[in-house]
Amino acid sequence: MSVTRESFGFMPDGTEIYKYILENDAGTQVHVLTLGATLQSILFADKNGETKDLLLGFDTVEDYLTKSNYQGATVGPYCNRIGGAAIDIGDKHYELVANEKGVNNLHSNGEFSYRPWKAIVPDADRVELSYVSPDGEGGFPGETTVKVVFRLSQDNRLSIRYHGVSTRDTFLNFTNHAYFNLNGYASGDILGHTLRIDADRFTPVDAHSIPNGENMAVEGTPFDFRTAKKIGLEIDADHEQLKMTGGYDHNYCLCDAPRALTEIGEAEGDLTGIKMNIYTTLPGVQFYAGNFLSGKEGKGGVPMTKRTGFCLETQFYPDTPHRPDFPSCLYKAGDAYESETVYAFSVSAKDENA
Numbered sequence: 001m002s003v004t005r006e007s008f009g010f011m012p013d014g015t016e017i018y019k020y021i022l023e024n025d026a027g028t029q030v031h032v033l034t035l036g037a038t039l040q041s042i043l044f045a046d047k048n049g050e051t052k053d054l055l056l057g058f059d060t061v062e063d064y065l066t067k068s069n070y071q072g073a074t075v076g077p078y079c080n081r082i083g084g085a086a087i088d089i090g091d092k093h094y095e096l097v098a099n100e101k102g103v104n105n106l107h108s109n110g111e112f113s114y115r116p117w118k119a120i121v122p123d124a125d126r127v128e129l130s131y132v133s134p135d136g137e138g139g140f141p142g143e144t145t146v147k148v149v150f151r152l153s154q155d156n157r158l159s160i161r162y163h164g165v166s167t168r169d170t171f172l173n174f175t176n177h178a179y180f181n182l183n184g185y186a187s188g189d190i191l192g193h194t195l196r197i198d199a200d201r202f203t204p205v206d207a208h209s210i211p212n213g214e215n216m217a218v219e220g221t222p223f224d225f226r227t228a229k230k231i232g233l234e235i236d237a238d239h240e241q242l243k244m245t246g247g248y249d250h251n252y253c254l255c256d257a258p259r260a261l262t263e264i265g266e267a268e269g270d271l272t273g274i275k276m277n278i279y280t281t282l283p284g285v286q287f288y289a290g291n292f293l294s295g296k297e298g299k300g301g302v303p304m305t306k307r308t309g310f311c312l313e314t315q316f317y318p319d320t321p322h323r324p325d326f327p328s329c330l331y332k333a334g335d336a337y338e339s340e341t342v343y344a345f346s347v348s349a350k351d352e353n354a
């Protein structure tokens with residue numbers, strides 16, 4: 001195992017951004033940027049021994065600051081959407097930035113995602129990034145200190161552990177917004193990937209992508225991924241919820257409260273045989289099929305067009321601050337938020353015809 005560091009460029013104010021490269025003895029690499037605690041690349045050998053980069057992303061700081069849709073970024077203090085872009089805690093009212101269509105707060109307007117974080121290497125298999133969000137940043141209460149540890153094991157498990165604490169009572173909901181393409185980022189759309197999600201229910205949304213109050217069973221709908229199927233099989237089916245969001249872009253309900261690390265699904269690239277098993281301690285996961293990717297050029301100048309990457313953003317449910325019936329993510333001042341998500345990579349049998 002090794003961790004090495006190289007320069008990745010500079011922020012407009014001159015702050016240097018570093019890339020940390022975690023590599024195990026099998027040659028698997030995970031690249032993490034201090035900009036937004038971003039997962040930039042995962043290099044993994046496919047069934048024919050060819051190394052693929054499994055993440056959408058960019059080659060420069062400037063591209064991350066000007067073209068990104070959160071590719072690989074850490075999102076917080078509250079990922080996903082807060083309807084009305086405002087929260088109430090006790091008798092206090094906090095106005096947030098309405099950065100989505102002037103109505104929702106989405107991904108905290110990038111508060112955590114486009115800042116320089118500090119990094120240390122506590123051990124030869126991990127890098128720890130930290131960020132202190134000042135009280136009131138983006139409208140959110142409290143000075144919030146967050147640490148994210150990315151760790152790669154010898155058996156190709158990438159663990160992401162989050163720790164957060166704030167000086168005021170606040171809602172905390174962190175995620176990583178990796179866009180995966182298990183055939184490699186330059187291979188086209190992800191519709192041929194198979195996906196399994198171990199969830200019986202999901203939270204349907206209104207026209208602004210805010211949970212509409214129902215808790216819908218996946219049974220008998222295109223949202224049923226309890227048995228693995230191709231992402232593309234029913235993505236354009238005539239279902240009101242798919243039409244509303246232009247394809248899958250929904251929170252799946254995994255459990256009622258944070259729990260021990262549990263496997264929640266699996267994806268596989270049809271061209272590479274690269275498999276990814278997903279584990280998390282969190283109660284929800286947003287399955288987003290990259291429907292809004294609009295062709296911006298990413299790594300190597302390759303355009304990131306519609307559905308060329310998919311996200312499985314482990315999280316508390318969207319709009320939890322307005323939903324007492326959802327698993328709570330309100331943390332008292334000084335109380336620690338902790339979560340872990342693991343993406344474990346492997347390859348299905350070698351292609352006999354290769």
Ligand code: BGC
Pocket residue numbers: 069070080106107249250286288292313
């Ligand atoms: C959202 C999508 C959004 C994407 C990029 C996802 O978490 O659900 O609707 O386009 O993030 O912001």
